[in-house]
Amino acid sequence: PPSNGSGNETATNLVHDINYTNNQLVVSLDREVTPVISTLKNPERIIVDFPSTNFGNMGQVPSGASMGRLDTSEIPGVTEVRYSLFKSDPVQVRIVIELNNVSSVNYTQETIAGKFILDLSMVNQPTPATPVSSGKKIVVIDPGHGGSDPGTTSFTKNPEKIFTLALGLKVQALLEKEPDIELIMTRETDIYPTRSERVKLANDLKADVFVSIHGNSVTAAPQVSGTETYYYQRESSKELANIIHKNLIKALGFTDRGVKNGNYQVIRETTMPAVLLEVGFLSNKSEEEAMMSETNQNKAAQAIVDGIKEYLKL
Numbered sequence: 316p317p318s319n320g321s322g323n324e325t326a327t328n329l330v331h332d333i334n335y336t337n338n339q340l341v342v343s344l345d346r347e348v349t350p351v352i353s354t355l356k357n358p359e360r361i362i363v364d365f366p367s368t369n370f371g372n373m374g375q376v377p378s379g380a381s382m383g384r385l386d387t388s389e390i391p392g393v394t395e396v397r398y399s400l401f402k403s404d405p406v407q408v409r410i411v412i413e414l415n416n417v418s419s420v421n422y423t424q425e426t427i428a429g430k431f432i433l434d435l436s437m438v439n440q441p442t443p444a445t446p447v448s449s450g451k452k453i454v455v456i457d458p459g460h461g462g463s464d465p466g467t468t469s470f471t472k473n474p475e476k477i478f479t480l481a482l483g484l485k486v487q488a489l490l491e492k493e494p495d496i497e498l499i500m501t502r503e504t505d506i507y508p509t510r511s512e513r514v515k516l517a518n519d520l521k522a523d524v525f526v527s528i529h530g531n532s533v534t535a536a537p538q539v540s541g542t543e544t545y546y547y548q549r550e551s552s553k554e555l556a557n558i559i560h561k562n563l564i565k566a567l568g569f570t571d572r573g574v575k576n577g578n579y580q581v582i583r584e585t586t587m588p589a590v591l592l593e594v595g596f597l598s599n600k601s602e603e604e605a606m607m608s609e610t611n612q613n614k615a616a617q618a619i620v621d622g623i624k625e626y627l628k629l
């Protein structure tokens with residue numbers, strides 16, 4: 316139906332408030348509108364455009380090229396939330412959420428009681444660096460690979476990342492019962508934190524121990540089998556490697572291929588005692604079978620936990 320007065324004024328929607336808390340952008344409007352949402356990379360940004368919309372009676376209304384900003388200094392993962400009158404004819408309000416330490420982000424949107432709500436879930440966001448001061452020992456468990464990085468391929472053509480996560484989660488279940496240990500996982504699902512992100516996580520946390528879990532492979536020689544444990548140069552890492560290795564050999568009974576110095580990024584660039592476990596050879600038919608069995612994974616998990624506790628004198 317035809318409206319009274321000027322068509323433009325009637326058609327223009329107004330923003331009355333913009334708020335960002337608990338990973339939610341909440342925009343109060345005169346009436347419902349479906350914004351156009353897009354994302355940009357480097358840095359990760361979410362752009363929300365409200366068509367035919369201007370600023371209403373907000374405290375500080377940006378005009379022309381000027382921009383308003385929300386104070387997001389206390390919000391982890393968010394660099395800033397800024398808003399502006401992006402176009403003036405026809406009017407269009409743009410809100411940009413700029414994220415940091417986030418490699419990708421998912422969102423859902425809904426409108427409740429005149430408020431537009433954008434609900435964000437950050438993917439692959441390293442835990443913010445918050446050294447815990449509980450007196451507990453901080454242990455970082457790193458199930459190798461994940462997501463886009465399958466790792467090596469097993470005898471039955473399964474990716475290494477399945478084994479590393481399965482064993483990692485069993486270690487997690489045991490360590491979470493330890494009252495004197497604060498456990499941080501580099502991943503708990505099939506995602507790929509980069510090796511640099513894993514290192515940074517452990518270093519920022521000032522972790523006491525870092526354990527990276529892997530499965531070995533040499534497809535050209537499927538008869539090769541056994542457990543290898545790696546450290547990089549530091550004497551403390553070597554000691555941790557010796558203790559966990561001893562426990563793993565005892566628990567699984569695989570061939571003892573020894574404790575070795577290895578130049579791997581996650582044990583080289585971490586600053587605490589750090590080891591990389593090659594629990595066994597996934598390229599070996601019978602060893603893969605053993606490594607994928609629940610019973611042996613439970614034994615290996617217990618051995619890793621026993622080793623960590625022995626090293627930490629807990």
Ligand SMILES: [Zn+2]
Nearest residue numbers: 459466529530
């Ligand atoms: Zn690996």
